[in-house]
Amino acid sequence: MLKKLIQSLRSPLRRSKHPRSTPVVIGHAKHSMRRAQISRNAINVVERLQKAGYQAYLVGGCVRDLMLGLKPKDFDVATSATPEQVRAEFRNARVIGRRFKLVHVHFGREIIEVATFRANHPQGDDEEDNHLSSRNESGRILRDNVYGSLEDDAQRRDLTINALYYDPSTEHVLDYAHGAQDIQNRQISMIGDPTQRYQEDPVRMLRAIRFAAKLDFDIEKHTAEPIRPLAHLLRDIPSARLFEEVLKLFLGGYAEFTFDLLVEYDLLAPLFPASAAALKNDPQYAGNLMRLALASTDKRIAEGRPVTPAFLFAAMLWPALPARVAQQQARGLPPIPAMQEAAQSLITEQCQHTAIPKRFSMPIREIWDMQERLPRRHGKRADLLLENPRFRAGYDFLLLREDAGENLGGLGDWWTDYQDASDSQRRDMIRDLSDKDDSAAGPRKKRRGGSRRRRGAKSEGTPPPAE
Numbered sequence: 001m002l003k004k005l006i007q008s009l010r011s012p013l014r015r016s017k018h019p020r021s022t023p024v025v026i027g028h029a030k031h032s033m034r035r036a037q038i039s040r041n042a043i044n045v046v047e048r049l050q051k052a053g054y055q056a057y058l059v060g061g062c063v064r065d066l067m068l069g070l071k072p073k074d075f076d077v078a079t080s081a082t083p084e085q086v087r088a089e090f091r092n093a094r095v096i097g098r099r100f101k102l103v104h105v106h107f108g109r110e111i112i113e114v115a116t117f118r119a120n121h122p123q124g125d126d127e128e129d130n131h132l133s134s135r136n137e138s139g140r141i142l143r144d145n146v147y148g149s150l151e152d153d154a155q156r157r158d159l160t161i162n163a164l165y166y167d168p169s170t171e172h173v174l175d176y177a178h179g180a181q182d183i184q185n186r187q188i189s190m191i192g193d194p195t196q197r198y199q200e201d202p203v204r205m206l207r208a209i210r211f212a213a214k215l216d217f218d219i220e221k222h223t224a225e226p227i228r229p230l231a232h233l234l235r236d237i238p239s240a241r242l243f244e245e246v247l248k249l250f251l252g253g254y255a256e257f258t259f260d261l262l263v264e265y266d267l268l269a270p271l272f273p274a275s276a277a278a279l280k281n282d283p284q285y286a287g288n289l290m291r292l293a294l295a296s297t298d299k300r301i302a303e304g305r306p307v308t309p310a311f312l313f314a315a316m317l318w319p320a321l322p323a324r325v326a327q328q329q330a331r332g333l334p335p336i337p338a339m340q341e342a343a344q345s346l347i348t349e350q351c352q353h354t355a356i357p358k359r360f361s362m363p364i365r366e367i368w369d370m371q372e373r374l375p376r377r378h379g380k381r382a383d384l385l386l387e388n389p390r391f392r393a394g395y396d397f398l399l400l401r402e403d404a405g406e407n408l409g410g411l412g413d414w415w416t417d418y419q420d421a422s423d424s425q426r427r428d429m430i431r432d433l434s435d436k437d438d439s440a441a442g443p444r445k446k447r448r449g450g451s452r453r454r455r456g457a458k459s460e461g462t463p464p465p466a467e
């Protein structure tokens with residue numbers, strides 16, 4: 001009993017990855033970073049600041065990725081110079097951000113982001129600050145704009161692997177937080193006490209997951225443990241910031257694996273509550289649909305093809321629609337208005353968690369609307385649909401639904417054939433359709449044989465498009 005008590009008192013300290021006040025210096029021969037792999041512009045920025053008498057290093061993702069033999073997405077610089085001092089050194093520099101000032105140094109299309117060393121906002125100093133509290137009642141940091149030393153800067157970073165500093169002039173890597181060791185062991189560890197770090201900024205839980213998926217690293221035990229119990233803290237994060245994070249999670253090229261980790265760590269529900277509920281109700285279909293959409297996003301990114309968040313959000317939310325349509329119908333709304341109403345309310349509800357800008361919410365609705373129209377192919381409708389700018393997205397989405405296990409009576413194949421067919425073949429295809437089924441909705445009868453979920457997702461009898 002006593003032993004357990006002593007252990008529980010000691011363990012938070014033992015498990016903390018407290019940064020050292022003096023770094024381990026990793027010499028050129030002991031790491032794999034080479035100047036030749038680094039953006040010339042980034043090196044110039046660092047050297048120019050150093051010549052002006054400031055400390056300056058490459059830091060964060062670029063050092064981590066180069067130590068792993070990966071190509072960095074961009075190059076970030078950390079310096080002792082204030083944003084104004086940085087701007088004074090470069091003609092092509094712009095200070096951005098009001099609360100959290102950064103400097104962007106522009107070189108054609110490349111932007112080198114320069115941040116001044118920052119310190120953790122000390123806990124418990126709120127009383128001295130009468131105007132603005134720096135933390136809320138759950139410990140979340142509301143302000144993060146205190147400048148500090150290099151040591152402070154290392155301490156306030158999230159993961160050990162993100163707190164490595166590279167000096168291009170000496171080619172040394174400075175390691176304050178066992179980052180090199182974690183890279184070696186392929187492990188994600190939070191700096192400091194993970195619970196406190198997540199309370200300060202719950203988005204760090206998503207970052208831990210994101211890098212675990214991207215790098216295929218394990219999440220170290222003490223870094224992993226508090227995530228499930230603290231997952232709910234994400235509900236307090238402004239929805240615009242969560243939208244940005246969701247894009248990073250799902251458009252980073254490792255969305256399918258990221259999704260699995262989000263589910264495993266109970267982080268899907270605070271981001272997509274309706275989708276998480278649908279996944280629970282129908283793990284097979286909803287899980288298939290979401291994972292297929294994410295896997296195809298990963299594939300497109302790997303092939304350098306464009307991706308749109310609208311398609312992803314349409315897929316993430318689709319399995320949550322039927323229950324809402326049913327609710328609206330139970331309130332007495334006919335099928336079409338029930339569907340429209342359900343789509344609207346689902347998007348509005350989702351926006352409270354992850355803001356969805358209008359330029360994406362419109363196409364989401366259009367992709368869903370297309371699902372109503374694609375079964376209705378009689379007369380001139382099929383040709384009109386083909387000309388619709390949303391046809392492609394709607395058709396891709398239809399195939400996704402079929403791949404996920406929905407039985408739409410061969411509708412996807414029909415559209416695949418129709419696109420390749422000659423004019424006369426197209427006329428035959430429409431005629432055959434009329435021969436088989438004289439209702440406007442084409443495969444409606446077959447769909448009626450399907451599950452409740454499928455029927456619920458439809459608003460049968462949608463009027464033909466207005467075009």
Ligand code: ATP
Pocket residue numbers: 059060061062073074076156157158159162163201203204
């Ligand atoms: P990538 O750009 O490849 O996604 P990155 O590690 O550079 O990865 P950024 O979001 O660009 O990620 O952040 C730059 C650095 O800032 C990180 O490496 C990390 O050290 C620090 N950082 C970012 N977000 C946080 C956070 N919420 N809490 C603490 N440190 C953070």
Ligand code: MG
Pocket residue numbers: 060061062073074075076
């Ligand atoms: Mg970065």
